[in-house]
Amino acid sequence: MKGRILVIDDELAMLDACEETLTYHGYEVTLCDGAEDGIAAASRQAFDVVLLDLKMPGKSGLDVLRELQTLDSNVKKVMITAFPTISTAVEAVKEGAFDYLPKPFSPDQLLITMERAIEQKRLSEENQRLRRALGLRSGFEDIIARSPAMMRVLDLVERLTESDSSVVIEGETGTGKELIARSLHANSPRRGKPFLPIDCGALPETLLENELFGHEPGAFTGADRRKHGLLEAAQGGTVFLDEVANLSLDLQVKLLRVLQERRVRRLGGQEDFDVDFRLITAANESLEEGMNAGRFRRDLFYRLSVVTLALPPVRQREGDVVLLAEHFVTRLNEAGPKHVDGLAKGALDVLERYSWPGNVRELQNAVESAHSLCRGAVIESDDLPARVHADSGPSPHATSGNFDSARRQFEREYLQALLRRCGGNVSRAAQASGVHRSTLQRLLRRNGLRSEDFRS
Structure with missing residues (x-):
């Protein structure tokens, strides 16, 4: 696949022409015949290029361009119009357009523009990767993402690199909360000091308290030597409390005292010790909802949630x-x-x-x-x-958007299932579907499908 292209135009003939040309040359194409459908598609999926009509009913192309720029500033936007003027071209470029195609344009003009746009996007991405490799030294190696949802999260993470504020990371189980926490630490001024994680949901309350605060000899049966807790051992570094919503109300009070006074007392001890650490917490539920339900202290919530990062599910x-x-x-x-x-x-x-x-x-x-x-x-x-x-149902987009986009999605999924059933044999697939072989080949090209990909 050469790249993902979104075409937004209210003229079905233009959509079909762009689709036929681009899919034939190896691009993955998504078509939308309205501004709102186009914005929705761009919010769901990452594209390399958006081909956008300047004149559409409802929202103008420039309004859509501004919204697309907010969603993903990296995607290249190419404006198309039957009424080209210098003033509109200049305004489009100012709003973030990469190029401008006057209608009618030839397939070659379209392909050359797409190639230039994708090449420029890839150069920009490589430049960003190099800058990130220099500026964000570590911790990002395993964060694999290109979706707009995750790009927004990573943008926030990057903006927090020089901050020492407390951060709450919210997200479902398995979304990578500790990975984000490690990235925040690895690119912070505290990166040379310890990063100490603990799962608050994995330990009983007494053991968790001991792990956090440490103890003095004789504090309880079996405590024959001094133990430094995580809050003390992390001196100068970062403490990461995973599943912080599982803290008991008693432990929440003790943690709040440490955060207010920046001092900690070991279990069984009489002396307070100065502590210096950054606190990052994570929860697989909304801490605000827990606070409203009385499970989480309001004063602690405001201490922890200076910044909240919400990780999207896969x-x-x-x-x-x-x-x-x-x-x-x-x-x-x-x-x-x-x-x-x-x-x-x-x-x-x-x-x-x-x-x-x-x-x-x-x-x-x-x-x-x-x-x-x-x-x-x-x-x-x-x-x-x-x-x-x-649990693999139809594509999640099969019931969204307008009728034409749903029909195109159904057509693609039908052809994929047909080729899988026939082992990639086009003649057998044509016979099984009752469609002439040449018609089937045209449909495959239009949907960017290759029969050889389905051969065992």
Whole structure:
């Protein structure tokens, strides 16, 4: 695939012409015949280029351009119009447009513009990666993302690198909260000091209190020597409290006192010690809801939540499933001894349709299982765990958008299922579907599908 392109135009003939040209030349194309549908598509999925009509009913192309720029400033926007003027071209460029195509344009003009836009985007991304490698020294290596939802999170993380404020990271289980916490620490002024994590939900209250505050000899039966707690041992570094919502109200009071006074007293001790640490906490539920329900202290909530980062679940990270899966395959290959060449198209389709209630952790587990069981050169859909197949319904976008976008989505999914059933044999697929072979080949080209990807 050369790149992902979103075309937004109220003229169906223009949509069809762009789709036919671009899919034939290897691009993945999404079509929207209205401004709102286009904005919704851009918020769900990351694109390389957006081809946008300047004149549309409802919102103008410039209004849509501004919203797209807010959603993802990295995507290249190309304006198209039948009424080109210098003033509108200048205004579009000022608002973030990469280029301007006057109607009518030839297929060659369209292709040249797309190639330039994608090349420029990739150069920009490489430049950003280099800057990040220099400025964000570590901790980002395992954060694999390109979805707008995660890009917004990473932008916040980058803005927090020179901050010492307390941060709450909220997100479902398996979304990578500790990974984000480690990144915040690794790129903060405290990076040379300890990062000490503890899972507040994994320990009983008395043991958790001992781990946090430490104890003096004789504090309880078996306490024969002094123990420094995490809050003391992290001196100059970062303490990460995972599942902080599980803290008892008594422990919440004691933690609040430490944060207010910046002093800690070991269990069984009489002396307070100065402490200096940054506190990052995480929860798989809303701390504000816990506060409103009386499970979490209001004063502690305001101490902790100076900044809140909300991590999206995998089902909301459009386009990231494939990136993550391929990343996990690469890591498994590097670990050896087994090596596979990647994931087949059918396997990727199954992965993208699954809802991933266990998020990144579950996806990693599924890919590792398939990698272990794979008998061929690539991971096929049959290698994936049964639960992934059982819960893989139609594409999550099949019932969204307008009728034309739903019809195009259905057509693509039907062709994929047909090719899988016929083992990539176009003649058999044409016979099974009752469609002439040349018509079927045209439909495959229009949907960016290659029969050889479905051959076992």
